[in-house]
Amino acid sequence: MQQWRLKPFLFGVMVLTISFFLLLMTMATYFSVSYFFTKQKSDARIEVLNSNQLKLNERLGDMEGTALSISTHRLTKELLENTDSPDLYEYLKLQRDVTEWLDTFTYIKPFITSIQIYTDRFVQYEKYGQVGKNRILPMSKIPWKEDMRRFEDVGAQWIPSHGDDYYSDSNAKPTVLTYVLSIYDRKGSVIGYVAVNLLEDSLTRLFFSETKESSPTNRSLMLLDSSGRLMSGMSAQVNAQLINAFQSAIGGIDKPSYGYQPTNVAGSNYLMIYTAQSENHWRLVEFLETKDIYRDTNIIRNIMLLIGTVVLLLVFPVASYLSSRIIRPVPLLLRGFQQIENGNFEANMGKYFIVEFNKLIHGFNKMALELERMIEELEHKNRLKRDLELKVLQSQINPHFLYNTLDMINWAAAMKGNTEISVMVTRLARLFRISLSGGGTFIRLQEELEHARLYAQIQQTRMEDKFVYREQIDPLLKSCYVPKIILQPFIENCIVHGFGDFQEEKAEVSVCAEKMGDHIKITIIDNGAGLEQQRSKSPLHVSGTSGYGIRNIRDRLELYLGSNYKLVISNADARGVKVEMVLPYYDSLEEIKHIAT
Structure with missing residues (x-):
């Protein structure tokens, strides 16, 4: 890589920068003046063409009136x-x-x-x-x-x-x-x-006068009808031989209003100016050579180039002086930045006798202290955030005590012969065992479906024949891994908020899953009231934390997957609520650990 000394590098950068902005300003001025002159000339010519069009309309109207009176x-x-x-x-x-x-x-x-x-x-x-x-x-x-x-x-x-x-x-x-x-x-x-x-x-006599000011000798007029057909071509002496060549440029007019646009005909540049279509749909098109239009603009361009050259010659001594003055405190600043890169935020530079550089050094010292404080504060906040997130998520689902207690209740009910309570307690214990899952955050879809099914069976036992739960899952998908406890809160939400007194048919919740490329899509649909008509409490509801659980799902998906997931809750096509989750398709826990690291 090419190495540069600081002073010649700054000198070159300053010269190139000033030259670039000087060239940019010259070009901007030239094109602005060109646009101004072109617009001014075009507006003036459009006014003349509009006047000519009024004369034309009067003449053509006279002709049409004559024909009508004869007929x-x-x-x-x-x-x-x-x-x-x-x-x-x-x-x-x-x-x-x-x-x-x-x-x-x-x-x-x-x-x-x-x-x-x-x-x-x-x-x-x-x-x-x-x-x-x-x-x-x-x-x-x-x-x-x-x-x-x-x-x-x-x-x-x-x-x-x-x-x-x-x-x-x-x-x-x-x-x-x-x-x-x-x-x-x-x-x-x-x-x-x-x-x-x-x-x-x-x-021609109507549109072309004897003076060059009102009728330039390099203009040509084309008369078009409503379909853009050339009706007449009138040209001044210079362009008489080009009247046929101008016809090819007429096709570029594609709007009914007036305007102008540059065009090239027979190797020469022209400005095509056209009027709006009149009431009888006639239009005048004028061609003017641009060399006469831009004559004054070219003079301004030459003056700007001359001024730019003089300024550019003065840039060299000024750039040399400034580059020499600027580099004096730069080595000190470089050493200070190197210390900060090495993690030493205690770098402190002494005062400098030039006021401007002294302010720069003071700002550097203040920046070093502020950076040290901000980095320490940011690290502290990140540690607190991670600790709080883990504590909150762990405290939200912590069924160890409940699982042990239910195991004791199950044994007691079995010993007394109360099989119905024993079955329900067994299912609930299995539900909590799955939720524990050895402390892992991902389980197989088969276990997650079992967890949701156990919750649904418990609700079916309580509600007898009022609730139906269905699954439609491809067996090949059951071996993939998903975050645990992502189905049960939505099923609970369907029961808590979805089913009301008006529900004549059985309450129904269905779960289906399908693979979509590198993702898996899980859909939960109920036949309840829908989002807008959901009641705060359903007659089928006893107690629970469905809203809390859904928020917990969003938090955990965001924590585990970042932005690589999609969760949409909407009304179903017929009735009820539809929940759609799109998650990454993971075959193994090793793949999850690899992506996490």
Whole structure:
């Protein structure tokens, strides 16, 4: 192991510690400022986007209102609901009248490039082709047929940006967003569609101003519908070629509220800012290059690094001086600690001429005395605790005198021919003999079951046919060892508290055991009143210490097994009380002694 001298070690630790905290403070400042600038910029841009979204809602609402007014207009109804088949002249006249009427909308609202009405009422004239600027077109001319399936669920929809094939200038094909509205007859059946084309460039002029401050040259806007489908992409001059690449980042928006998040597109970092979905479920998403956002942050970072470098250079002489001053009393303290490690708490150090170190030495001397006092006090308390626990547990179950007395009573009853008393006394004597168990704390489960059975037989003799005791034990488990006298107190508790006047059927207590891995589970169930309805005394009860015995069981299990046991007392499923004990499975007393040591 590498050995270090105290002074260079302290010097290195101080330099590294100060450098670490300096670096940590620089990074914390940088990231805090970055977060502040990002949030400030994002909040400002979200305000701008919200303003743009209001303009967008107004524009889209205008478009939808135009389509609705056309679909419900008298001329449209007469045109599509009239069942008479017009001749060619009437058809051409209808085309001219409708075209002139629809053109008034494009004149009034220049952001509308064209309007079409699609219907199959005049399909017989499709063979003549387009005559002038046809506004009434057959269904087969619909350019957005792949979106027609959406009309199964809705009566109107917006079509993403595409070229306007029916623009008045055949040489130009502007990009438009189309709003399509179903036209219904009086029976509610669809008889046609009206399509209003919104010039996408009008939205660009609406959202992008001429100044860099209000409309940065590196921004891009994406218009999404309620399903997250890209409806339109508008980009400033710098990002025009990346408009398709931005679509992959849109999938990261998974919440309806507004927000922002960093993203990487085509190897460059961008900040994606998005608004909340509006009432008509439209959303604006903006992409800004982060290099412009973090320009001021990088300047602050460089200033912090410069300050940190200067401070770091000053750390070296300061650390050298402090390390030299600190180590002067350290050897004395080390010798004092070595004496304490060796058990000598009488180590006492002399005064030092430096006030701070003198206080440190005084504290060391006081600590040594306090440690000696606390250790002596703790050892004394532990001895008292162990002695008291053993005395209390021994005094709680000490049936030697009772066993000898019962043996004398048994002989006297047998000599006088009173067999019933002799049997009961024999059982009680056997019960006490098991409880003695040679002074051991663990006995076999077979003996513990015999102890509980003897107590139950004594109670059955006293109560005649009012009490039934049952056992359901795997014979292979009877050879394992358990703490003694852990069943009888619970059986006594069932008789004392569980059975009352309302008990019509026989009082019944059953004991079963099963192995669970390295543990054994013992269950005691009665058919009494249960925990909430137990009475303080049962008619079957004469006298006893059931509550005292149960507390004794908990204390002994805690003393013998520590935390390696489980004791749960609860109401049974039907009625009565269920006691569940999970104990370690011990095959021999040697195993118990080995674990105890």
